[in-house]
Amino acid sequence: MADAKAAVAEDADIEEGAEAAPEGAKKKFALPSMKVLMIGGAALVVLLAAGGGYYFISHKHEAAKVEASTVKPAVFVDLPEVLVNLSNSGSERTQYLKIKIVLELPDQPMVAQITPIMPRVMDAFQTYLRELRPSDLDGSAGLYRLKEELTRRVNASIAPNRINAVLFKEIVVQ
Template sequence: MTDAAADVPGEDEEPKKKSSKLPLIIGVVLALVGGGGGFYAAFSGLLPFGGGGDHTAPADGHGDTAAAGAHDPHAADDHGAPLPDANVAFIEMPQMIISMGPSSDMHHLRFLASLEVPPSHMAEVESLKPRVVDVLNNYLRALHPSDIEAPGALIRIRSQMLRRVQLVAGEDRVRDLLIMEFVLN
C-alpha cells in the first residue's frame, strides 16, 4: 500500500471534527462586558447599593473630599449610610446567670442585655425593670440546650425576648433589645 492510501480514512473510520472555540470566546467577552457594566452601575449610583457616586467636590473646586468631610461634623464615613437615631436612651439590665440543667454539657448561661427606649419613656420602662427581668429569666430558663446550639439561635432568641419585653413594657416604649453578653460555660 502506498502512503496516499493510508491517509484516506476507511469506511469504518469517521473523520475527527475540530471543536469550535467560538462559544467559549463569546461567553468570556459577555461575562467581562456584563461585569464591567454591573460595576459601573453600582459605583455610579444607578443601583440602590454599591460604592455610591455621591462624591461631590467642595465649593473651592480643589476636589479634596477628605478635607471637605473633615470640616463637616455631620458627614458620614460610609458614603450615604443613614446616621443612627440619636434620640434614644439605654437601660442596662442586670446580669443574669441561668443554670441549664443536669442533662446539658453546658452548665450555665451568663446573659447581659440593654433595652433601647425613647427618652420620653425611660422612667416608665425603668419602673417596670423587675417585670422585664422576670420575663427574660423565665424565657431563658425554659430554653433547652438544643435551642441554643441551633444555627441562627441567637437571632431567634433575641427576637423572642424582645417580643416578651414589649408585651410587658409596651410596644412603643421598647425599640430594641441589645444583647451585650451571651456566654455558655
C-alpha cells in the first residue's frame, strides 16, 4: 500500500511538473515577446511624433509663405485736421485739442465707398472729441483708448465696411 501511495504521489508530481513546465515555458516565451512589443510600441510612438512634428512644421512654413504672398499693402486716407475745445469743469481755463488723423483701409476700392460718407465720420469725431476732458488724454493708455473709440465710431459710421485702424499724425492739447 505504501508503494501505491508513492506511485500516486509520483504520478501527481509528474502531472504537476508537466503542467508547470509548459507554464514556465509560456512565461519564458511571453516575457521576451512582451519586451519586444513594448520596445516596438515605443519606437512607433517616437516615429509618429517625429512624423507629426515634421508635418506641422512643414505646413506652418507653407501657410506662412501663402500668407506672405497674399498680404496686400494698406491704403491710407488723410482726414481734415480737427480742432475742438475739450470739456472742462467750469473753473478751469478752456483747453483745445488739435488732431490730425489717418484711416488705414484694407484695400483701394474702399476709398471710393467711404468718401461719400466722410461727413458722417467727421461728425462722429467732432461729437466724441468735444466730450473729452484733458485728463482722458493723459498718457499712452488715454491715447490708446481714444484710438480704439475712434476706430469703433468710424466702423459704426461706414458699416458694413470696416477700417483697419485709426492712426494719429499729430495730437496737440493746449
